[in-house]
Every structure is written in structure tokens, then in C-alpha cells.
Amino acid sequence: MAYSDKVIDHYNNPRNVGQLDKSSTEVGTGLVGAPECGDVMRLQIRVNPETQVIEEAKFKTFGCGSAIASSSLATEWIKGRTVDDAMAIKNTDIVKELSLPPVKIHCSVLAEDAIRAAIGDWKKKNGAAETAQATTVAVAH
Amino acid sequence: MFKVLDSAVPIACWSCSIGHNDSTLFCPHCSKIQPPPGGDYFSVFGLEPRLGLDLPALEHEFHRLSRKVHPDRFARAGENERQWSLADTALLNDAYRTLKDPLHRTEYLLKLEGAEIGPDLSAESAAADGKDRKDPSRVPADLLEEVFELNMQLEEMRMARKMGETDAGLQPSLEQAKRRFDGLLVEVDQNLRIQWQVWDEGDAAARKKAEKTMVGLLDRRRYLSNLVRDVTETLGA
Structure with missing residues (x-):
């Protein structure tokens, strides 16, 4: 199957590969998987406690080119956004940007899930009240 | 007269016009070949959907039906019958291939029951507005x-190989991991077999529960x- 130029670009030059200190209270970690294909994706964010802005985002993905590109793009997009803004990113935005074919849509879903899981983890670390809210949001989708 | 299965729609035979289930390759009344039936793969073999199958009996029935629908036998038949013998043969092959393999059979039955499994279905369900998406937490966090x-270990090992190094510590730990995962696979398969029995013998509620467990x-x-x-590939590289 032919990958789009943008997928190939992210695959060859993935942005923000790496990891952040999992134990830090400013860091949220999301580890998600796609059982269909066996992909695993870890996405981490470091949030400024004052401004709630995501100042750093890192990922590590084991999976196909589309999964790597989706998570690479996700880290690019969430950097500089507030936590609430980042929650607004939809898998369909990723699909459009990367021109993912229908069989690879689940890769974008995985990236969206990873963002939500990372933010959820950060919220859990920073007050239980917000956790309840995060859970509700996750269920609504 | 004739027994109608819930899943099978009665249709009239093209030749003798007597109604029969849309699940048989041959009319039970006049024995003429029929167009590919619209029922499920199980009904092609005259079976109710179930997970525990008598495989030798299935194979025997497959061979018996294969001989009966073989296109060679319809070489001089009418155009419709010739086409149906080809289409029925293809259907019979698909049905047998699916049902004889334990994993394919399980996935097939789960799909029949409306469960969301496999790559193709997930792509569709995740499409568009993201509604009906699967529960991302289905796989346990520890796994x-x-x-x-x-x-990560595999990647480390591949990198070390690329640099011409051999990491003595990594090889045994990978071999150990492989043995453990092989063992876990056996465990999963044993659990699947237990769920087969639960499904085959259970009522509607028990079946729903077993379906969820099997997914x-x-x-x-x-x-x-x-x-x-992946481990085998890396170890063998």
C-alpha cells in the first residue's frame, strides 16, 4: 500500500521520539494499544502547572508507519496547547492531515486515545476532581 | 413438510418450485443444484453454529459435498447450473477453510453474533466521527x-547487532521471554476452548458472556x- 508523503516524512524523521520522567507530577503518560494489529504507543506530556500548557511531548511507538506518523504528528500538535485544547484534537484531524486510508484509521484512533490517556494520567496526578471529568470525556467518545 | 431454521430464509427451488431452506447446495426434494445459499457457513454443512466441531466428520462432509458440486459434473448442464456449481464450490471451500481452523472458526462465529473483532471491522467502526469505537482499555494495562x-528490548538488540556488537545479556532474556510468551499462548488457547464449551452449551446470557470473554x-x-x-525473528537474525 502506498503511504502519503506526509506519513513517509514522519516515519523517516519522527518528531519528539523519546521519554519523559514518568514519576514527575508534571508528566502524564499514556500507554495504549491496538489489539487488531498488535501496535503499542506511549505518549508523554509535560504540563506547566501554572499555565496548563503542554510544554513538552514525547512518544515511542512500535507499529506500522501510519501508527508512528500518527503519534509523531500528535506530539507536534499538542505541544504549546493547553490541556483542554489538546483534548479537542480528533482522530479525524489526523486522518485528514496524513491522508490515511480506511484500513489505517485505527492508527489515528490510537494516537487520539494516547493523547487522552496521557492527559488523563496527568489529571489523576494533579487532583482527583479532574479525573472524574477526564473519565467522563473518555467514555463519551 | 420442511423445517425452517431461524437463520435460514425459505426459498422456492428453481426446478421443482417446492420451498426449502436457503442453506443447502441441493434441493432436498428434486436434488437439483441450487444457487449459493445465503445462510452461514455452518448451515452449508447442515450444522447449527457451534464452536466445538467434529473435524473428521466435517472433512468427510466437505469431501462428499465437493464431489457433488464439482464443476466437472455440470459440464453438460445448463448455463445456470454450470455457474452455480462454480459458485457453490467456491463457497464450500471458503466455508470449510473457515470452520476447520479453530481461530478462524471462533472469529467467524463471533462476527456472526455481532461482535467487533479483527482489523477490517475496527477500521470501519473507528471511521468518520469516531462513534462506536472500541473500548481502548480492553487489553489489560500490565500486558x-x-x-x-x-x-524496547528487541529494538536494543537489533541496534546492538547493527553496530556489530553482541549483547550477551540480552539473548538469554529474550529467549526466556519467548518461552514465557509461548506458554501464555498455550494458556490463551486453553481458555478459548473452555469458552467454546460454555458457548455451545449455554443459554443466551451465558453465550453473550462467553462472546465477550473470547473477544x-x-x-x-x-x-x-x-x-x-518478532522475538523469533530477532533471535534468528
């Missing part, structure tokens, strides 16, 4: 952690078999 860690087991199995494949 994900493990899959991730093992992938989870198949997900786990996919991760594990991918891992075993």
Missing part, C-alpha cells in the same frame, strides 16, 4: 506494559503471537 518493554482472549492472542513472531 501493554510488558509488550512495550519487550519491544478479549483473541485480542490478547494477537499481541502475544506478534511478540513471539
